[in-house]
Amino acid sequence: MHPTFQSHDHSHCAGDNLARAEALMTERGARLTPVRKRVLEILLEAHRALGAYDVLQRLATEGFGNQPPVAYRALDFLVEQGLAHRIQRLNAFTACMHVGESHAPAFLICRKCDTVAEAPVAPVRAALEATAEGLGFALERASIEAIGLCPNCREAA
């Protein structure tokens, strides 16, 4: 099975990613404040997509504000900084697993267990850009979200 989907110790990948995130924020002069950091941790620990209200609920039990903007602002910040991604299809957010690497990922969403994997899609993106250019469309960003079964659920079925 590809490592993307292998079960593993989430606390490790969370720690690594968190360290990289902090380094990046320092480098950029952006502030990874307590709420923001905690939201990032929450996403990293979950290791799947969480809705803004899921995140909010956890924040609230930890003494942070319990109103929607608290969660949305932190999430928006993380997305802007490339530390998290928004999954349109799920109205949900997920931690970026490749912080710092310039990437424009596609998401593979398992319809059974809801895990979300970031897939490398350089060839996909190149094809999309070629198509857009052929139509005279100036492509800026694209979201690519695939639905299907992850290897684990595929095997179980």
Place this chain on the structure above:
Amino acid sequence: MHPTFQSHDHSHCAGDNLARAEALMTERGARLTPVRKRVLEILLEAHRALGAYDVLQRLATEGFGNQPPVAYRALDFLVEQGLAHRIQRLNAFTACMHVGESHAPAFLICRKCDTVAEAPVAPVRAALEATAEGLGFALERASIEAIGLCPNCREAA
């Protein structure tokens, strides 16, 4: 400029598409009832993505029900039948411009004027499938939505 983006007589493309839709529904034994047909017309006339509540408002002024489920049910039906598409990014719906042709389109969304074009993406999809298969992921459906500037707005800028 590519025909996809050329200005043209919408009433024509609406008429053609509507005729094809009716034929297809007959063939399938599905019923293109008055509400459903009207919703399809509304989408075809708009020629851009409309929110469910936009559609609902128009329906209401024409004597149909004015509660959300009326619009959502018709829209869901059209999407299921492949007569319309849902644009996740906009929480909106758009008429399918290639009814009957088997297709799995990408959408090119202009961030300036909100027009939505369906682009042919056989190569993009092939690349995506190859990537997914490489990860052991069983791809079923995918939504590809690109943001950028359409030729018209690009020229204006």
Place this chain on the structure above:
DNA sequence: GGTAACTTGTTACGATATAACATGTCAAGA
């Protein structure tokens, strides 16, 4: 013309998201 499947309408509510404003915090320069 009875009946089962489907369609529409309505009420009520749940889920997702943002505007606007008050308060608090921090860092840099006077």
Place this chain on the structure above:
DNA sequence: TCTTGACATGTTATATCGTAACAAGTTACC
């Protein structure tokens, strides 16, 4: 140091998007 401006957080209120559940009407078909 103290002021000041930029940024961050908290809160109220509300906007926007979407669906569950049930009643009533319609259609196809035996």
